[in-house]
Amino acid sequence: MKTRLYRYILPLIMMVTSLSSCVYVANTPGPPGNPGRAYFGVDYGDYHPERYWDNNPSIPTNPFLGEYYPTRAGVFEFEYFITPYDYWWGTYEIWINPGGPGGPHGEPGFNGADSYLMLIGDRFGMYEERLNKTSEEPIVFEDQVGTTKYKITMQKANIYSRPAHDPKFLGPGVPFNP
Numbered sequence: 001m002k003t004r005l006y007r008y009i010l011p012l013i014m015m016v017t018s019l020s021s022c023v024y025v026a027n028t029p030g031p032p033g034n035p036g037r038a039y040f041g042v043d044y045g046d047y048h049p050e051r052y053w054d055n056n057p058s059i060p061t062n063p064f065l066g067e068y069y070p071t072r073a074g075v076f077e078f079e080y081f082i083t084p085y086d087y088w089w090g091t092y093e094i095w096i097n098p099g100g101p102g103g104p105h106g107e108p109g110f111n112g113a114d115s116y117l118m119l120i121g122d123r124f125g126m127y128e129e130r131l132n133k134t135s136e137e138p139i140v141f142e143d144q145v146g147t148t149k150y151k152i153t154m155q156k157a158n159i160y161s162r163p164a165h166d167p168k169f170l171g172p173g174v175p176f177n178p
Contacts, residue, residue: 027104027105028105028106029101029102029103029104029106029107030102030103030104030105030106030107030108030109031102031108031109032098032099032100032101032102032108032109033098033099033100033101033102033108033109033110033111033112034099034111034112035096035097035098035099035111035112036096036097036098036099036111036112036113036114036115037070037096037114037115038070038071038072038073038094038095038096038114038115038116038117039068039069039070039071039114039115039116039117040056040058040059040068040069040071040092040094040116040117040118040119041063041065041066041067041068041069041116041117041118041119042054042059042063042065042080042118042119042120042121042169043065043066043118043119043120043121044065044120044121044122045120045121045122045124046122046123047082047122047123048065048171048172049065049080049081049082049121049169049171050081050082050083050084050087050170050171051079051081051167051168051169051170051171052078052079052080052081052167052168052169053078053079053164053165053166053167053168053169054076054077054078054079054092054168055076055077055078055165056071056074056076058070058071058072059071059168060168061168062168062169062170063168063169065169066118068116068118071094072094072096073094073095073096074093074094075091075092075093075094076091076092076093076094077089077090077091078090078091078092078119078154079164079165079167080119080121081164081167082121082122082123083123084159085159085160086157087157087159087164088121088154088155088157089154089155089157089162089164090152090153090154090155091152091153091154092117092119092150092151092152092153093150093151093152094115094117094150095115095149095150096112096115097112097113097114097115098112099111099112100112115149115150117150119152140152140153141153141154
């Protein structure tokens with residue numbers, strides 16, 4: 001009888017013990033990283049602008065020139081007045097750098113890099129020496145520094161060939177005459 005007991009019970013105990021010691025490891029990825037933040041600002045090169053306008057709601061009325069403001073991604077229009085009559089107009093595009101995918105074993109992904117774009121202008125156009133600044137055709141400047149991408153499209157005009165918007169910024173001592 002003792003042999004019969006060992007023959008059935010001992011394998012049963014071994015089977016229960018082996019099943020209870022199995023460990024199941026799930027290799028689930030971690031959460032994705034946070035997207036980076038985007039910043040935009042306006043500044044000037046040699047000469048103070050007469051006035052400036054853009055349709056980016058993140059840029060306040062009468063912004064501080066040379067300061068970065070937090071913004072969202074998108075394509076925005078701008079007008080940069082170099083005299084009371086002549087101005088550059090165009091678009092600029094802001095990107096948000098996404099965060100990286102989550103890693104194995106629940107590790108979070110890397111955060112996206114912050115991006116900064118400063119629109120710098122003067123009487124010759126945007127402050128970029130390699131652009132053809134005298135052309136009446138649109139000028140497109142697109143670049144990537146590390147993971148930060150930006151694109152500026154601009155064209156020269158005057159108030160007689162293209163109506164302008166109300167400015168967000170007026171230069172010192174410049175009366176507003178629409």
